Amino acid sequence: MIGGDIFVSLAARSVRLHLLRSLLAALGIVIGVIAITTLGIMGANLTLSVTESLSRSANVITITPYTGGGRGFGPGGGGDSSANLNITQSQLQEITQVAGANRVIPIYSGSDRITVGSRQGRASITGVKPDTVSDLLTVQEGTFLKGGDSALVGATLADDFSLKIGSRIKLGDTSSNVTPKMIRVVGILQQQGASFSINTDRAIVVTDKWYTAAYGGEGQYSQVQIIVDNLNQIGTITNNTDRKLNRNAKLPAVRISNPSQFLSTITTTLGSITSFITMLGAISLVVAAVSIFNVMVMSVSERVREIGILRSIGTRKSEIRKMFLYEAVIIGFIGAGIGALLSVVSGYLTVLAIVGNTTYFFTPASMIYIPQGMFIGIATCVLSGVYPAWRAADLDPIEALRAE
Amino acid sequence: MSDGPVISLADVTKVYHMPAEDVVALDHVTLEIARGDFIAIMGPSGSGKSTLLNQIGCLDRPTSGDVIINGRSIQEMNDNELTDMRRDTIGYIFQTFNLITLLTAYENVEYPLILRYKTRAERERILALLQTVGIDEALAHHTPGELSGGQQQRVAIARALVNNPDILLCDEPTGNLDSKTGTQIMEMLRRLNKQGKTIIMVTHDTRIAEYAQRTITIRDGRIA
Numbered sequence: 001m002i003g004g005d006i007f008v009s010l011a012a013r014s015v016r017l018h019l020l021r022s023l024l025a026a027l028g029i030v031i032g033v034i035a036i037t038t039l040g041i042m043g044a045n046l047t048l049s050v051t052e053s054l055s056r057s058a059n060v061i062t063i064t065p066y067t068g069g070g071r072g073f074g075p076g077g078g079g080d081s082s083a084n085l086n087i088t089q090s091q092l093q094e095i096t097q098v099a100g101a102n103r104v105i106p107i108y109s110g111s112d113r114i115t116v117g118s119r120q121g122r123a124s125i126t127g128v129k130p131d132t133v134s135d136l137l138t139v140q141e142g143t144f145l146k147g148g149d150s151a152l153v154g155a156t157l158a159d160d161f162s163l164k165i166g167s168r169i170k171l172g173d174t175s176s177n178v179t180p181k182m183i184r185v186v187g188i189l190q191q192q193g194a195s196f197s198i199n200t201d202r203a204i205v206v207t208d209k210w211y212t213a214a215y216g217g218e219g220q221y222s223q224v225q226i227i228v229d230n231l232n233q234i235g236t237i238t239n240n241t242d243r244k245l246n247r248n249a250k251l252p253a254v255r256i257s258n259p260s261q262f263l264s265t266i267t268t269t270l271g272s273i274t275s276f277i278t279m280l281g282a283i284s285l286v287v288a289a290v291s292i293f294n295v296m297v298m299s300v301s302e303r304v305r306e307i308g309i310l311r312s313i314g315t316r317k318s319e320i321r322k323m324f325l326y327e328a329v330i331i332g333f334i335g336a337g338i339g340a341l342l343s344v345v346s347g348y349l350t351v352l353a354i355v356g357n358t359t360y361f362f363t364p365a366s367m368i369y370i371p372q373g374m375f376i377g378i379a380t381c382v383l384s385g386v387y388p389a390w391r392a393a394d395l396d397p398i399e400a401l402r403a404e
Numbered sequence: 405m406s407d408g409p410v411i412s413l414a415d416v417t418k419v420y421h422m423p424a425e426d427v428v429a430l431d432h433v434t435l436e437i438a439r440g441d442f443i444a445i446m447g448p449s450g451s452g453k454s455t456l457l458n459q460i461g462c463l464d465r466p467t468s469g470d471v472i473i474n475g476r477s478i479q480e481m482n483d484n485e486l487t488d489m490r491r492d493t494i495g496y497i498f499q500t501f502n503l504i505t506l507l508t509a510y511e512n513v514e515y516p517l518i519l520r521y522k523t524r525a526e527r528e529r530i531l532a533l534l535q536t537v538g539i540d541e542a543l544a545h546h547t548p549g550e551l552s553g554g555q556q557q558r559v560a561i562a563r564a565l566v567n568n569p570d571i572l573l574c575d576e577p578t579g580n581l582d583s584k585t586g587t588q589i590m591e592m593l594r595r596l597n598k599q600g601k602t603i604i605m606v607t608h609d610t611r612i613a614e615y616a617q618r619t620i621t622i623r624d625g626r627i628a
Binding site: 006014017305313316318397401 | 458464518
């Protein structure tokens, strides 16, 4: 209907004849659309890449001894503070019952001084059964634990101490008379980043046998992880574990971290950040709207006489309104189209610069911001054109003809 | 639509409400204009002659009284009907030509046709019409700024004629032209009148008024 309307071509002609003014108005929309789309895309990519890396470990339920206060989320952290609080062998059995077919992995952890060559430092030490390592961690280089004094090291730790496969690490106080404990690096772990599982980027992973031989405390685990095969079971298993182990609600025995709640909190938070960022983009669109409004009002004021002529030779009010609205629509489409094209480029560069990961750039969740931005741009343009169009149509033709 | 007057004004009064006082621009004017008339309206500035022309031209409505054009009362028409009347029945020719400056002569003449038929007009028809008012095809593609006053007024007359109106309203049609060009324009209006157009022309130039069959003088809003 609109396509065949002669007033569209009249409006297009008017856009062409007032080229500079039309381009200025379109430029406002271009900038507005680029801003809102780029920021939207950036937010989406940020959310996608963070949640994806978290989701990789989202099937893990972590059970740690209850320490009273709000210890926060961070299993695998300071082993010293909870040295006297452990998951016992009997609790582990109960957990295994609740977990059913899902894998249950008890973990020892603590920390110790380490010496590599002449360099000294501190690292967290994690002890696990060799056959469970592949469930928990990914080896970047080398092999999994082989038993004995073999050890895996986190990527960050390996970097800091220039550790390679075959490097030897001394554990414990080297100045004392006690014979230092030695381990041999057989594998370097993949960088983890944000994770719900134990964080091993700065850790040394050894076998459970080696750990208890070195530090004692056999059967007293600092945490137990359940790897849930079906994500839908996470809630049930969490609740069952809670019922079984925390019989006394006033004095719970363990803390159970359910990653899905945390994941949704993070997603929600990232969502708010994204909306906030997009709001910043919207401000630029408001500025664009004001500038288009200004251009359109100016356009009407400048063309009062022309409108008077058009009215006097028989142009209806509704037709004047249409002409001005179509002009706004045409400017909106041109501006939004150019803006969309440019925002693919600027969006990509922004994501590259700020998120540093463009894997998700061409996914629907990220690309959706382009049509969305275009739509908002066009809508802004049309809305800004409504009042001027109305004003133009309602001019008194006699008064308008007198205008200079 | 035949024998009766093409335009009749019955007791038309127009009052402009100004902040200081009400200004009576037309004071109980009654007038009948027959089909094919050529009428000159004369009178000093501010006498109300332009106001009279605007009532007949459906650009304005009387405060009281009525104007009947081709049997239709302008008091009973809504804004769209008045607009269509201006488009189809009336051709307006202004002192300052009032062409749209960004459009070519051709496009200016084409405009009322587009408004009426909602489609692009046949090129030949527009060019032929421009030819009859003395604008050739080369001039037709110039914008008004590139044309002389006389040429602009010719284009304006072509625009007024393009929808084949019954009535031509001319507001000081020669006011911005030298006398030689003015005479050419008046000869053209005379020809159009001979072809059956009813012409109502406002002027304060008695030499111009001589082209009319009848002269009406207005003073202080009344027909003198």
